[in-house]
Amino acid sequence: MTTRTAAQRRTEGRLSYQARFTACPANRLIERLGDKWVAVLLNELADGPRRYGDLARAIAGASQKMLTETLRNLERDGLISRTVTPAVPVRVDYALTDLGRSLLPVMAVMKQWAEQNIDRIDSAREAYDARDR
Template sequence: MTTRTAAQRRAEARITFQARFADCPTNRLLDRIGEKWVALILRELAEGPRRYGELDRTLAGASQKMLTQTLRRLERDGLLARTVTPAVPVRVDYALTPLGQSLVPVMQAVTRWAEQNIEQIDVARESYDAQQLNP
């Protein structure tokens, strides 16, 4: 039996924790829905299918590259479907899949919670920051 140092044991524990963290379904979902434009895209598509151009206009702060990348990731995750209609110009529509639709009530609950509690969070942050400036 080999003897391990405390540093080796901490390193092994860190690797084990990181593996569990990477496999955790909650963390994997929060990682996706926590991305900058995801919640806004889901909110828009919850109202019905949208063309790419409509999403682009609605999410005016998102670059074309970022919007496209985010839509592709959501499609890969099975949360939305992309439909291409041959026309001149080509028409591309996005809609929530049943899996994506099942996420809408969760996002709405998070939105309600945030709206009800953001003032308390802001006050707590200000108090904490003030304490850090005047220890």
Template sequence: MTTRTAAQRHAEARVSHRARFADCPTNRLLDRIGEKWVALILKELADGPRRYGELARTIAGASQKMLTQTLRRLERDGLLTRTVTPAVPVRVDYALTPLGQSLMPVLQAMTRWAEQNMNQMDAAREEYDAHETQRR
């Protein structure tokens, strides 16, 4: 029987934890919806299909590149569809899929929670930071 050092056991535990974390459906979802423009895009599409230009105007802080990349990732995830209509200029519409629509109650619940509780979190952070400053 080989003996392992504490460092080896710790390294093995870290690898195991990372594997479990990467496979966790909740963490994978939070990673996706936590991306910078995702929640805004999904909320915009909750009201119905939108043309690319409408999304670009509404989500003005996103560059064209970032908006396009985010829309592609959401399409790949099956949360939205992209429909191209030949015209001059070409018309591109985005809409939530049934899977994307099923995510909306979760986002709405998170929004309600944030609106009700972020002031308390901000106050707790300020209190913690003041306490930490005094300890130093």
């Protein structure tokens, strides 16, 4: 039996925790939804399929690179589908999949909770920041 130092035990504990955290389904979903443009894109697609240009105009703050990257990630996750229609110019439509649509009620509850509680969070932050330290 080898003896481990306290630092080695802490490192092992940290690595074990990180492995559990990374594997946790809730944490993985929150990480995906926490990406800057994900919620906005999902909400834009809630009413039906949209073309890339329509999404770009609706989400004016997102760069082309970020919009494209976010759409690809959502497609990879199975939350949206991408349909290419051969034409001149090529038409690309994005739509929520059944899996993506099933996420909308969850997002609606999160939005409602945030709207009901953000003032309390802001007040708590202000009180915390005003404390003498």
